[in-house]
Amino acid sequence: MSDLLKLSLADVTAKLRAREVSATELAKEALAACQSAQGALNAFTAFDEAKTMAMAKASDARLARGEGGLLEGAPLAIKDLFAVEGVSTTASSNILKGFKPPYESSVSQSWWDNGGVFLCKTSMDEFAMGSSNETSNTGPVNNPWKGAKGEMLSPGGSSGGSATVVAADLCFGATGTDTGGSIRQPASFTGTVGVKGTYGRTSRWGAIAFASSLDHPGPFAKTVKDGAMLLQAMSGHDPKDSTSLPNEVPDFVAACGRSVKGLRIGVPKEYRVDGMPDEIEKAWQLGIEWLKAAGCEIVDISLPHTKYALPAYYIVAPAEASSNLARYDGMRYGNRVEGKDLTETYEKTRAAGFGIEVQRRIMIGTYVLSAGYYDAYYLRALKVRTRILQDFDQAFEKVDAILTPSAPSAAFPLGSKSNDPIAMYLNDVFTVTANLAGVPAMSVPAGLDKDGLPLGLQIITKALDEETMFTVGAALEDAAGFTAKPAKWW
Amino acid sequence: MSVTADDVRRIARLARLAEPKDRIDTLVGELNGILAWIEQLDEVDIEGVEPMTTPVKFPLPQRDDVVNDGGIRDKVLANAPSSEDGFFVVPKSVE
Numbered sequence: 164m165s166d167l168l169k170l171s172l173a174d175v176t177a178k179l180r181a182r183e184v185s186a187t188e189l190a191k192e193a194l195a196a197c198q199s200a201q202g203a204l205n206a207f208t209a210f211d212e213a214k215t216m217a218m219a220k221a222s223d224a225r226l227a228r229g230e231g232g233l234l235e236g237a238p239l240a241i242k243d244l245f246a247v248e249g250v251s252t253t254a255s256s257n258i259l260k261g262f263k264p265p266y267e268s269s270v271s272q273s274w275w276d277n278g279g280v281f282l283c284k285t286s287m288d289e290f291a292m293g294s295s296n297e298t299s300n301t302g303p304v305n306n307p308w309k310g311a312k313g314e315m316l317s318p319g320g321s322s323g324g325s326a327t328v329v330a331a332d333l334c335f336g337a338t339g340t341d342t343g344g345s346i347r348q349p350a351s352f353t354g355t356v357g358v359k360g361t362y363g364r365t366s367r368w369g370a371i372a373f374a375s376s377l378d379h380p381g382p383f384a385k386t387v388k389d390g391a392m393l394l395q396a397m398s399g400h401d402p403k404d405s406t407s408l409p410n411e412v413p414d415f416v417a418a419c420g421r422s423v424k425g426l427r428i429g430v431p432k433e434y435r436v437d438g439m440p441d442e443i444e445k446a447w448q449l450g451i452e453w454l455k456a457a458g459c460e461i462v463d464i465s466l467p468h469t470k471y472a473l474p475a476y477y478i479v480a481p482a483e484a485s486s487n488l489a490r491y492d493g494m495r496y497g498n499r500v501e502g503k504d505l506t507e508t509y510e511k512t513r514a515a516g517f518g519i520e521v522q523r524r525i526m527i528g529t530y531v532l533s534a535g536y537y538d539a540y541y542l543r544a545l546k547v548r549t550r551i552l553q554d555f556d557q558a559f560e561k562v563d564a565i566l567t568p569s570a571p572s573a574a575f576p577l578g579s580k581s582n583d584p585i586a587m588y589l590n591d592v593f594t595v596t597a598n599l600a601g602v603p604a605m606s607v608p609a610g611l612d613k614d615g616l617p618l619g620l621q622i623i624t625k626a627l628d629e630e631t632m633f634t635v636g637a638a639l640e641d642a643a644g645f646t647a648k649p650a651k652w653w
Numbered sequence: 654m655s656v657t658a659d660d661v662r663r664i665a666r667l668a669r670l671a672e673p674k675d676r677i678d679t680l681v682g683e684l685n686g687i688l689a690w691i692e693q694l695d696e697v698d699i700e701g702v703e704p705m706t707t708p709v710k711f712p713l714p715q716r717d718d719v720v721n722d723g724g725i726r727d728k729v730l731a732n733a734p735s736s737e738d739g740f741f742v743v744p745k746s747v748e
Contacts, residue, residue: 265728362708376707402716406709474691485668492669494743496732505746506669514671522670526680527687529668530656539654540691545704547697552705584683585690601708626708 168196172237172335172389179226179236186226186236190219190280193238197283197333203653204331206304206324208243209251209284218280225278233396235278240328240337243284244291245271245380246369250281254371255299256289258497258516268369269404270338270380270397277396282334285324289518290488291345291373294590295580296323298520303577306353307331307649311614316574319349319590322383326353329383331653336393337383342373343476344570344594346381347606351569351619354608354647355383356390356636361626362601363408365394366401374483375406377476377598387607387636391415394629410627418630419637424458426635429562433469434593436571442612443568450566450609450620453642454635462562466554471547472596477588478531478544479599485528491516523584552600559625564635567593569606569619593621603629607636608645617647654692655685 167175167189178184194215201207215238222236246252246264253259267275275281288298295317296304306318307330318327322339326349329337339346341359350357359381370380382393395415401407430451435444455461493499493512500511517525531540558565571592580587597604603626606619620639624632656664661680665672673680726739735742 262732265725265731402714405713406707408709409711409714468697471694471697474694477687477691478694489669493734495729495741497734499734501744505744507671508744509669510671513669514673517670519676522673523680523683525668525670526661526664527684530660530664530684533664533667536654542704543694543697543699545706546699546702547694548705549702550697550699552708585686599705 165192167192168332171386172234172384172392173386175335176235176237180231182226186219186222186280187216189236190215190238190282193282193334197328200331200333200653204305204307204327205302206286206327207283208253208255208286208301208324211250211281214250214281218275222278222280232276232278233392234274237279237335238282239274239279240283240285240325240334241271241281242322242325242338242340243287244340244371245338247271247281247284250284252284253300254290255287255301256516256518256521257300258491258513260300260498262496264369266369269366269401270370273397273399279396283328285328285337287324288321289521290371290484291321291340291342292484292520292524293320294344294348294587295577296320297577297581298518300518305577306574307653308353308574308616309649309652310576314576317352317577319352319570319574321345323349325383326350326355326357329353329355329385330649335385336389338397339381339383340370340373341379341381341598342377342480343598344591346383347594347604347619347621348570348590350383350606351617352574354617354645355385356387356605356607357381357383358390358394358605359597360394360398360603360629361408363406364398364412364629366404366407368401368403372487374480375487376483377480379598387633387640388416388419390605390636391419391633413630415629415633418633421634422458423454423635423638426459426564426631427462427562428454428459428635429462429464429558429565431464431466431469431558431565431567433466434567436592439571440612443571443618446609446618446620447566447568450639453639454566457638457642464558464562464565466558466596468547468550468554469596472551472599473588473592475544475547475551476591476595476599477527478540479548481524481528482532482541483528485525485532488521488525548599551596555600555602555625563624563631565623567621567623569593569621573612573614573616573618597623602626603632605632605636607639607643609639609643610645611647654688656681656688
């Protein structure tokens with residue numbers, strides 16, 4: 164095995180353009196590496212070798228003609244939430260086992276239009292509901308990073324499979340979706356870059372819906388520049404998604420090279436929680452020092468409603484999910500369990516097809532939307548959501564970007580939180596505010612804790628200003644000089 | 654507010670989930686734990702605040718009311734649990 168897979172997306176696409184390596188060779192090597200890692204990492208849900216090799220061949224033909232897009236020839240992974248035509252797409256749920264969409268999601272199509280090569284589908288928490296990738300119907304994904312005593316760790320979730328395949332150098336980028344932190348928290352847990360743009364910047368069409376007003380498709384990448392390339396190649400207006408933004412997409416890659424001098428960086432006092440390890444506080448302080456040294460002005464700010472974001476989210480997201488997941492009734496697609504009449508068929512189908520966490524959230528959502536509780540729970544949560552947006556609007560009058568930790572801990576052992584829903588939900592305490600407000604946010608690896616595990620820092624900017632996010636992200640990456648990789652055991 | 658075992662059965666029924674007989678007590682505990690945690694939202698002053706349903710600030714786009722898709726019957730039926738002669742086969746729902 165060569166070291167090609169260790170390259171960044173920017174470097175490998177340069178090699179492909181220079182014809183130092185072919186897309187076909189690269190695809191073969193990536194497929195072999197993934198297949199040999201599957202037993203150990205359990206990160207993949209589907210391959211389609213014929214499709215991969217056909218796409219790689221077409222890519223080589225374009226490269227031979229001196230053509231090709233931003234991602235030309237690079238093998239890329241797709242979270243199992245996105246429809247890939249003719250390839251098993253299940254949202255890691257038994258209810259969709261065997262489902263092969265006859266259409267392609269807009270963001271994956273956009274990657275293929277930019278020359279990307281489909282490599283694999285990746286495991287996730289069922290219907291993106293989870294923060295540890297333990298609710299997948301194919302079992303937990305193992306983080307490539309192991310604990311100090313060699314214990315298996317969660318890669319985070321819900322996009323744990325995608326985070327893992329990027330962290331383990333098995334591909335050059337992967338799609339994720341971020342509804343409450345499902346890209347940024349696993350990125351932090353695996354030492355990768357995880358990005359979500361402004362709500363509506365990337366199309367949700369063909370991405371299996373969890374909570375439509377919060378779902379943000381975005382990429383996992385090895386570097387900030389790669390993250391910019393991958394987001395660039397999946398952004399833009401899509402008439403098939405009524406919430407897709409009509410705005411021009413700026414040059415995210417160019418933004419990575421700009422100076423941060425004079426930028427005002429907000430540090431919110433509310434982003435400290437009980438029991439947060441000192442090392443996360445230290446990493447955050449270090450990040451502040453780095454940006455100061457690079458010429459940024461540090462501004463203390465307050466986002467007073469931060470602590471209410473997570474409880475508001477756990478009303479809004481389940482409410483939307485209970486409505487979105489009503490479509491899984493075993494009639495037109497998905498699996499059916501016959502009952503004595505139509506209602507019993509629905510009930511048996513859904514009880515058999517959905518896992519425990521998904522059923523729990525459907526029930527919470529059903530309850531908060533039911534007669535007599537709508538105003539007390541759902542309507543109140545929507546108003547609290549407005550307060551959270553106002554917090555950001557006020558902060559962005561004073562600052563250009565906000566710096567926070569990405570997650571309240573490093574990766575935790577598999578099984579350690581799976582019996583306590585609220586402890587699990589608290590993983591998203593720093594990330595969920597950006598979903599409620601719809602503003603861009605990314606996680607950048609900043610350092611290692613005492614057990615040698617990666618910790619990420621989060622950069623949040625105002626709506627439509629991904630450029631500043633990438634500028635600050637690239638500066639942070641430069642200063643951190645994060646080059647650590649998990650020792651290969653898979 | 655808190656839920657009882659009967660509430661859990663009612664919610665399951667509303668959500669078209671077969672009654673989780675062996676998990677009712679567990680669910681009562683979990684849902685009450687989550688609802689108690691959510692109740693901290695009562696501390697927030699929401700007087701005169703508009704509800705936020707989406708981060709999108711432009712009006713819903715509209716298009717001409719024309720047929721712009723179709724003729725893909727076999728694709729539509731490709732993932733059906735049961736189909737016959739170009740139709741979905743579903744349980745009888747009208748007596």
